Amino acid sequence: MMKDVIVALDFKNRKETMAFLEGFKEGIYVKIGMELFYGEGPEIVREIRKMGHKVFLDLKLHDIPNTVKSAMKSILRLEADMVNLHASGGSVMMEEAMNACREEGKKPLVIAVTQLTSTTEELMQSELLIDRSLTETVLSYAENAKKAGLSGVVCSALEVPVIKEHLGEGFITVTPGIRPLDSAAGDQKRIVTPARARELGSDYIVVGRPITRAEDPEKAYREIKKEFLGV
Numbered sequence: 001m002m003k004d005v006i007v008a009l010d011f012k013n014r015k016e017t018m019a020f021l022e023g024f025k026e027g028i029y030v031k032i033g034m035e036l037f038y039g040e041g042p043e044i045v046r047e048i049r050k051m052g053h054k055v056f057l058d059l060k061l062h063d064i065p066n067t068v069k070s071a072m073k074s075i076l077r078l079e080a081d082m083v084n085l086h087a088s089g090g091s092v093m094m095e096e097a098m099n100a101c102r103e104e105g106k107k108p109l110v111i112a113v114t115q116l117t118s119t120t121e122e123l124m125q126s127e128l129l130i131d132r133s134l135t136e137t138v139l140s141y142a143e144n145a146k147k148a149g150l151s152g153v154v155c156s157a158l159e160v161p162v163i164k165e166h167l168g169e170g171f172i173t174v175t176p177g178i179r180p181l182d183s184a185a186g187d188q189k190r191i192v193t194p195a196r197a198r199e200l201g202s203d204y205i206v207v208g209r210p211i212t213r214a215e216d217p218e219k220a221y222r223e224i225k226k227e228f229l230g231v
């Protein structure tokens, strides 16, 4: 199974993004999220791919099944390597996203967000009125995603062992909420270090601020990658 570090390009515009990417001589795996995509439009995805980087397009689709299917068809034209939706949109919504891929003949990795890594069990119970445990809901969303034909899920590394145990090693886990020992947690709640993510069996770690806000981002990237891959 391929393992890698995905850098979250949470920048407000193309200029800042390109200044950051200039520090990287080789192609890396990057994540384009809502801030950059909404600010710059689809062209930014094409441009970054042309530069030789792999792209996880993190738009977290969540709408009625028909709308998600149509949106997915538009997204597929951008040829991202990985795309995602919210598992809480339900099984039919996820199946329609996969139907879009089939009809367009495209095979990106399609993954579903389970519970955001900024969410705690306390918040689920007090605000979202979900009375199951966090782990139970993550596993249930992951099971639905697998049944709908998706390749994997976004979750915290803390939930990777239970997902792999129930859904198999081949079901991909993409884990944000990564914080090296000296990094501030910020708004993230379910956090682990890159080394712990490796021990727990994450396939991909997603890292934003600990790299993008580092004094030397390229050095921070190399150190995190080394800690995660263990080589």
Ligand SMILES: O=c1ccn([C@@H]2O[C@H](COP(=O)(O)O)[C@@H](O)[C@H]2O)c(=O)[nH]1
Pocket: 008, 010, 033, 113, 115, 116, 117, 118, 154, 155, 176, 177, 178, 186, 188, 206, 207, 208, 209, 210
């Ligand atoms: O559950 C989730 C889903 C997505 N994210 C995204 O990952 C990065 C994390 O950035 P950091 O700066 O390392 O916190 C960010 O783009 C989120 O939108 C997530 O954190 N948790």
